[in-house]
Amino acid sequence: MPAIDRYLEAATRENTRRSYQSAIRHFEIDWGGFLPASADAIARYLADHAESLSVNTLRSRLAALAQWHQTQGFPDPTKTPHVRKVLKGIAALHPASEKRAKPLQLAQLERLTAWLDEQIADAMAMGNARTHITHVRNKALVLLGFWRGFRSDELSRLRIEHITIEPGRGMTLFLPRTKGDRAQLGTTFRAPALSRLCPVAAYEAWIAASGLTEGPVFRSIDRWGHISDEVLRAGSFVPLLRALFRTAGVPAPDSYSSHSLRRGFANWANSNQWDLKMLMEYVGWKDVRSAMRYIDAADPFAQHRIESALTAAPTPVSQQLAVAAPAKPSP
Incomplete structure (x- = not known):
């Protein structure tokens, strides 16, 4: 491997490199896209996978496609308003809660x-x-x-x-x-x-x-x-x-x-x-x-805080009425 290629490879984390390579294969081989791609092709790719892939995964695919175009010296189609608007629409129509690993106690x-x-x-x-x-x-x-x-x-x-x-x-x-x-x-x-x-x-x-x-x-x-x-x-x-x-x-x-x-x-x-x-x-x-993102609330449903307030000694009714009664005008 030439020295310059070795240094270029070292500039990107191995996990990121593998993820980008997988994304490019998915776009070209699995979906049948062509590189360099147009903004319209990127938008169609997003729309075709809107229901099968999460928004975060689609964002990762866009990052890979953007990196490919930038390193090859082509205009980046992923930054166009058209593509951004399609992604925003997918996020609106296919919302999904973030999946997080269960913490080991x-x-x-x-x-x-x-x-x-x-x-x-x-x-x-x-x-x-x-x-x-x-x-x-x-x-x-x-x-x-x-x-x-x-x-x-x-x-x-x-x-x-x-x-x-x-x-x-x-x-x-x-x-x-x-x-x-x-x-x-x-x-x-x-x-x-x-x-x-x-x-x-x-x-x-x-x-x-x-x-x-x-x-x-x-x-x-x-x-x-x-x-x-x-x-x-x-x-x-x-x-x-x-x-x-x-x-x-x-x-x-x-x-x-x-x-x-x-x-x-x-x-x-x-x-x-x-x-x-x-x-x-x-x-x-x-x-x-x-x-x-890694820290869970100690009382996620606020149950303890609310129950503590509910079980506190209630204010006597007479005091509540006294507070609620309007003051009499002085003669």
Whole structure:
């Protein structure tokens, strides 16, 4: 690959690149469109998929098409008033509530970790190397993902040489690229050493069991227990987590995704009186709106607040009448 192409490829996150490539294939191959496209063709593409794709998905497809036209030096048809108006009409006629991953509660994390510990102990006793090393990895992945509020793509990009352990205190993790790092300066995260459910101890156990000294932290493991040189892809995290939740007996396992770890931590921190500024700094959110999307209200139906008011001692009727009665004019 020529040097300039390598640098151009590095300028776009891998997940974004794959998403854009998929969108272009859908437009050209599945729908039969031609590139470069006209504004009318883009509008027809949106209209044809208005009922089958969400508005957010259509916006993502438009972003991919816009990027293709811009990089190829063609006028961007997605920015025309005609296309924008069609998208606005689709949003009006096909409203849909945003789907969010179910947050993993601390009690469920404890249940899952206890189950993993049992599997690890049983595998050691039976000499089952594959099951042992797989669940040691899974425990590190779940605990680090929860306590650091990492996305699946962040977990997949962790590298051993960018992680430092400070015994008794915690670990420092450096990611050269993160979603909010527009300047490409890299981001440093810290995870604490805990008395239980410890992400640092789980990570150290995985490194010791795997014998890894450099490269990706989380990798795939084949049926014979061989650890791959390749990273565990971000797209593998959702089926992996759901399979773990299902086997461990966590209710409704298919309602969880990799974002469940991030949302679970955010809700745990919020319920334990972390202020929003502290939470944003810890997780790495730059925008308040992004942070609030991950936090559920402690009393979403306002039931507790209203019931508290209803059960308060009512004002005596005589006092209510006295307040309501008009004052008599002085003689």
